[in-house]
């Protein structure tokens with residue numbers, strides 16, 4: 219668990235992070251979203267003490283993050299940034315091995331871990347391990363950056379716009395990979411982005427920042443349905459809110475009794491995709507089936523539109 223309590227950072231008398239308090243539950247993803255200059259990166263970097271706060275406390279599993287020297291603290295916290303920050307003169311394998319080496323892991327353990335992570339990220343260790351970062355595509359470099367951040371099995375992973383430079387298709391894949399890996403290792407992730415779509419997709423909770431303050435810290439559905447003020451509402455994009463709300467729900471949770479004509483949509487599809495399918499094909503209802511092809515009922519335009527309306 220990460221407890222941020224009354225944290226403030228001032229530069230030349232100006233608070234760029236202003237009395238922020240929030241709790242991040244273990245094994246969840248908290249997304250910090252906000253406009254440029256709102257203090258997201260500064261807040262993130264106070265967790266691993268790349269930035270020292272002016273006042274306030276941050277506790278990791280109950281321990282003040284100042285109870286260790288900064289460099290030691292940072293070995294226990296993964297950190298992945300936009301542009302990946304890979305060491306250009308070290309191979310992919312050496313990059314991933316950085317923190318385990320600093321921690322004094324023995325050679326075999328490091329080799330096994332590097333190979334495990336490369337396999338996980340679909341990079342053949344034989345082919346890619348000896349390469350240098352400039353010999354990889356942007357998407358591959360990004361995966362190596364995250365693999366390096368995860369190498370020493372940290373409980374906490376800090377990510378600063380890690381998908382910012384990726385094209386939309388690779389970006390979606392990178393997001394899915396992160397969700398899968400976060401589930402598998404039970405990592406607590408704090409992710410900074412300025413992309414609300416990404417925040418809604420990835421976050422168990424979202425913190426919306428403006429001018430150093432956290433204006434709202436809540437589950438995505440809550441932020442979409444009940445933005446705390448006009449700023450949050452604008453950031454969420456009022457015209458897209460209904461669709462974002464629907465993208466959070468699964469078709470199986472919107473089924474109504476009865477059947478419908480035509481090809482069925484899987485229960486795991488998002489309600490947004492179900493509505494899009496209905497509108498594109500001009501049908502009033504779609505059958506829904508589970509993974510085994512068993513019919514679950516149907517979704518209707520009317521039913522989905524009702525769900526898109528905030529309570």
Ligand SMILES: Nc1ncnc2c1ncn2[C@@H]1O[C@H](COP(=O)(O)OP(=O)(O)OP(=O)(O)O)[C@@H](O)[C@H]1O
Pocket residue numbers: 229234252253254255256257258259260261412
């Ligand atoms: N070392 C520093 N000295 C002085 N001011 C700084 C320093 N670091 C950051 N700032 C200022 O603090 C404010 C918040 O910066 P921060 O990088 O945290 O914002 P951000 O929300 O991450 O922005 P972006 O999305 O553009 O990266 C900005 O106005 C920035 O200019």
